[in-house]
């Protein structure tokens with residue numbers, strides 16, 4: 001069977017949900033899925049960011065809507081996914097991206113930080129995936145993409161942060177490692193339902209004004225990257241469309257790392 005490459009990447013007629021879809025990387029991925037033809041529903045706790053983003057996408061004639069929810073709350077999270085499937089008659093793609101956990105120092109970390117971080121990361125990803133899978137089975141399958149991190153694979157260099165800012169926390173990194181492995185678990189158990197589950201692990205994509213506000217930090221980060229720079233948010237677009245679409249139809253349980261080579265040293 002031959003498949004045209006344009007058809008393989010085409011998401012026309014598909015419905016995608018993205019948690020944290022109005023954030024730095026989430027907005028680029030929302031745009032990518034919509035540009036590839038999907039209707040995208042952003043689930044995010046930041047209502048102002050959702051509204052601003054949707055207004056800008058409308059100008060580009062992209063099909064994007066949004067709902068303000070807290071992914072840490074079981075009922076609203078499940079209900080929002082059910083509502084998307086009910087309103088749009090299907091659900092094909094879920095991107096788990098929302099995260100805003102605590103960043104305690106190792107010497108200060110408490111049980112409550114760990115509970116909160118793991119609830120916000122792997123916990124919410126798992127519940128969203130479970131709820132989305134119910135609707136994906138109805139349409140014969142789907143694609144779930146978990147956003148992990150290179151810090152789920154390797155830990156940070158303390159000297160990058162020294163004297164400038166708090167290091168990436170143990171809670172965050174434990175959660176991201178869990179997300180990479182949860183991806184394999186989900187992929188294996190849901191393969192029979194034709195639900196593919198993959199992970200994207202970004203490296204350093206410095207948010208918004210960080211390079212201007214913290215030039216020394218940006219310099220130190222870039223120095224650790226073989227490509228000698230940090231990522232730009234649009235550099236998440238290609239891989240998310242690849243994993244969401246039929247272009248990756250025989251691929252599940254994988255972790256694609258986008259880090260300019262950081263984890264290859």
Ligand SMILES: NC(=O)c1ccc[n+]([C@@H]2O[C@H](COP(=O)([O-])OP(=O)(O)OC[C@H]3O[C@@H](n4cnc5c(N)ncnc54)[C@H](O)[C@@H]3O)[C@@H](O)[C@H]2O)c1
Nearest residue numbers: 020022023024025044045046070071098099100149202205
């Ligand atoms: N930026 C990077 O360098 C980088 C690197 C590796 C991994 N990541 C991962 O990529 C994802 C996106 O990161 P980002 O840099 O775009 O961050 P961001 O802070 O810009 O985006 C996170 C989004 O999640 C939303 N959110 C947070 N808590 C929520 C909740 N409880 N309910 C609903 N929405 C919530 C926020 O409002 C925000 O829009 C995260 O999972 C992050 O861990 C980012």
